[in-house]
Amino acid sequence: MPTAFIPPDYFRRYGVAEIFGRGAECEVDLGCGDGGFLMAVAQQHPDRLYLGVERLLGRLRKVCSRADRLGLQNVRGVRAESRYFLEWMLEPASVRRLHYLFPDPWPKEKHHKKRLVQKEIVPVLHRVLTPEGELLFRTDHAGYYEWVCECMEDAGLFERAEWTDLDSYPSSDFQRQWESQGRLIYSARYIRKA
Numbered sequence: 001m002p003t004a005f006i007p008p009d010y011f012r013r014y015g016v017a018e019i020f021g022r023g024a025e026c027e028v029d030l031g032c033g034d035g036g037f038l039m040a041v042a043q044q045h046p047d048r049l050y051l052g053v054e055r056l057l058g059r060l061r062k063v064c065s066r067a068d069r070l071g072l073q074n075v076r077g078v079r080a081e082s083r084y085f086l087e088w089m090l091e092p093a094s095v096r097r098l099h100y101l102f103p104d105p106w107p108k109e110k111h112h113k114k115r116l117v118q119k120e121i122v123p124v125l126h127r128v129l130t131p132e133g134e135l136l137f138r139t140d141h142a143g144y145y146e147w148v149c150e151c152m153e154d155a156g157l158f159e160r161a162e163w164t165d166l167d168s169y170p171s172s173d174f175q176r177q178w179e180s181q182g183r184l185i186y187s188a189r190y191i192r193k194a
């Protein structure tokens, strides 16, 4: 099966079995960039399925060729806008973990409406996750960290949880860049409520 998942129709939903040719649940990396995290986590857990969502074609192509070079059978990449893909193209209860790593923080107030996480997306995240599903969020931007935590907590659909295996969680490309500049990293884990 090709690593790039090219949806034949952008106006219907897809289940994990259709995207990967097997399985009932997967993990999704929202805005996967060049795929550094995706490659590492897919190698760490060959028994799990990983889907990278990225809106830039060049980055998505890079992700797919990296996965092919590494022979990773458990990775797929889709060129899509994250919110549209979650809201309209994925079957409900199909994602075990949503990884949301070092997203664009859109720091200027007039750009806050461009942030992926808004109050309105929280029910979408809840619907797409399996009953025991979770959101794993990391950023170097204090303002966006607070914004996401507030959206998640105000909705009452998720419970904040300790992130116990953070030490073995792979770094992303942007994380390495920010850490090399000595920036502080903020992390939050939210478990879906029934």
Ligand SMILES: C[S@@+](CC[C@H](N)C(=O)[O-])C[C@H]1O[C@@H](n2cnc3c(N)ncnc32)[C@H](O)[C@@H]1O
Residues within 6 Å of the ligand: 030, 031, 032, 033, 034, 036, 053, 054, 055, 056, 059, 080, 081, 082, 083, 101, 102, 103, 104, 116, 172, 173, 174, 175
């Ligand atoms: C700052 S980079 C972080 C990449 C990666 N997660 C990392 O930590 O290295 C943000 C990535 O998200 C992608 N992106 C931003 N908004 C997106 C959206 N709404 N849907 C899909 N991809 C998006 C960008 O093209 C970019 O590759």
